Amino acid sequence: MAGRAAAILGMLVLAHVAAAQFTQQGGKLVGSGAVGPAHQGYSVALSAHGNTAIVTGYGDDAFAGAAWVFTRGEGVWSQEGSKLVGADATGVARFGKSVAVSADGNTAIVSGPYDDANTGAAWLFTRSNGVWSQQGSKLVGTGAVGNAEQGWSAAISADGATAIVGGAFDNSNTGAAWVYTLAGGVWSQQGGKLVGTGAAGGAAQGYSVAISADGNTAILGGVADNSFAGAVWVFTRSAGVWSQQGGKLVGSDAVGGAFQGYSVAVSADGNTAIVGGYGDNATTGAAWVFTRSAGVWSQQGSKLVGSDAAGDAAQGWSVAISANGNAAAVGGPSDNFNAGAAWLYTRSAGAWSQQGGKLAGTGAVGAANQGAVAISADGTTVIAGGSYDDAKAGAAWVFVTPGCAPPVIAVQPQGRTILSGETATLSVTAAGTPALTYQWYQGDAGDTSAPVGADASTFTTPPLIATTSFWVRVSNACGAADSAAATITLGRRARRHLRRAT
Known part of the structure; x- marks a missing residue:
């Protein structure tokens, strides 16, 4: 009888969450110790349970850049430690252009594409007993041609042992990505740089990157492919060797130069990918979902466009997806005269639908450009960054499903x-x-x-x-x-x- 009651309760809770509108949790997050207009919220990341958030500000300290860590306890957010800064940056790195965090929230990668005169780099940080420290030296991939701006994008596997760093401007804007693995506390490059075949022109591959939970599936966005139509490429790893899986992916119902691949995210198993293209339909913007079956990728449904956008929202500037691939967040920083917003979507029986109205955090000062998004593994916590809030000081907002019931x-x-x-x-x-x-x-x-x-x-x-x-x-x-x-x-x-x- 108890098992039956639990099953019924579980179904009711699931139905409630699927239908519920997210609500803001607390006030906006602004890290302390910023120097000048930091642009906090340009990039954001969430741990699997949503209890650790990282908010970057590439403009901090005259564009040296920094990152701030926040943790949640009993629904209240607080800053954890001082801001993070890469110890061995060269020049104005714009540290914080991209950020990602492991499932447990204990390993983070933060990139700075302008490091060392636009060579670019990425830094790893680890947490022990609530204290963050840099892990090793900055990562700079070998085989780059020209100023690759490595770190234009970055992602990390769930276990924090595989990282991928995109360099969109490698080899005259062809673009590439570099993979690194962790062994014995030391990071090292795995194989040569990744460059997808079939590109049309300088595709800027690596403009965005994503990686599956086990680190064996990687996705590279190439926003400039085919005169900014954009595309993405999928790579898989077997026995430590990377190879391209199929041809490039392009959403079938784009309008104009969609910039597909401006953002990308992938589910834990690597079988569902979401691709943002903020330029679609005169910067209305959109997102496309692709699924993999038996190694073959195909588009799932039509493109996703939020129904309640105000003006040209640039939807798809940022995207995120839950671990099971059934919940997604899409950011549009230009919505409502650059106030910005985020849209939530859920998948049921292979069909995607918008969940509630768009999300826009309260307490913004001026046009915040809320549009950088991340989502927890279970899809119940979303964070949105607005890097222009309060005269470019920047901030981030957290949203949760109401009536969350603990186990x-x-x-x-x-x-x-x-x-x-x-x-x-x-x-x-x-x-x-x-x-x-x-x-x-x-x-x-x-x-x-x-x-x-x-x-x-x-x-x-x-x-x-x-x-x-x-x-x-x-x-x-x-x-x-x-x-x-x-x-x-x-x-x-x-x-x-x-x-x-x-």
């Missing part, structure tokens, strides 16, 4: 007795605002020192040779719930008594 465990995992060397299957039933995530641990309830490699509602133990306890933490954007510990006890095999024949 509630309806059916606890149950202990049992097994024989030595056998496995046991444990399961938990929980309800709450989707998406729920699961992490199993070995030990007493609340002891997180021994996580196991299981992140689903059901967990099968390895073969056990001693009595062992396991428990699970269920989380979503607005809270977490810990189960009771389930103890797996080892029993003895029953002895068979044979009667001696007389």
Whole structure:
């Protein structure tokens, strides 16, 4: 009965979230320690659970640039530490042109395409016990031709171990991207630069980049391809080697020079991509969704255009997508005389539809150009940056789904007795605002020192040779719930008594 009730509650919560309008959470975020008009909010990033946000300001300190980290606790946002600045920048780097963060929020990549006279670079930062520090030296890819402006875009895998950096102006605006991997705390370039085939003219590949959760699928946007029609290229990695997957992707219903590939994002599994083109239809702007099946990409539905835009909004200037690919955010900084806005879309049975009205943060001073967007893995938290707020000081706004319900465990995992060397299957039933995530641990309830490699509602133990306890933490954007510990006890095999024949 409890399982049935939990299932019904879960369906009701899901229906509520799908239909609900996002609302602003708190006031706008403005980092302290800025020097001059920092343009905070030019680029933004969110961790998987939406509890860590990074807001960059490439204009800080006369365009040296900086990044600010904010964390959320019980629905309240606060700045974490001082602003981040790359330690080994050369000249005016415009650090903060692009930013991305790992799923757990503990690894960030921040780029500066103007570093070293437009050679460009990217910097990695890691967090330990709430303290951020630069990880190694700046990354500069080999094989660049001319001033590539590496760092025009950047992205990082969910585990923080694979990064991609776009250099849109490499080789006379042909463009390229460089991939880096982390091993033993050291970042190194993986293979040569990536350049897609089939480009028409100087495509500026790498103007935008995205990477899947496992780091094995990468997407490069080339905004200038075919006289600014724009396109994107997909690459996949196998055994450490990258290769192009199929031909370039171009949305079929563009109007005029759409600038497709100005922005791009990809789902966790790499099978759903969203591509922004803010120039479509005389800068009304739009976004296109593509899906992959058996290695073949195709457009899914018609282009996405927000229904309540005011003027030429430049929709598609920025795009973001949830981990499962079923929720997307599209930014349009020129909406309503450059006030800016964001539009949310959800996918059901392969069809996309707008979710509620456009989002525009309150408390803006002047035309903020709200339009840089990021979305949490579960699609329940969205951040929008407005780099022109308050005379270019800049700011960011966070939006969440209303009535977010933290997880509630309806059916606890149950202990049992097994024989030595056998496995046991444990399961938990929980309800709450989707998406729920699961992490199993070995030990007493609340002891997180021994996580196991299981992140689903059901967990099968390895073969056990001693009595062992396991428990699970269920989380979503607005809270977490810990189960009771389930103890797996080892029993003895029953002895068979044979009667001696007389």
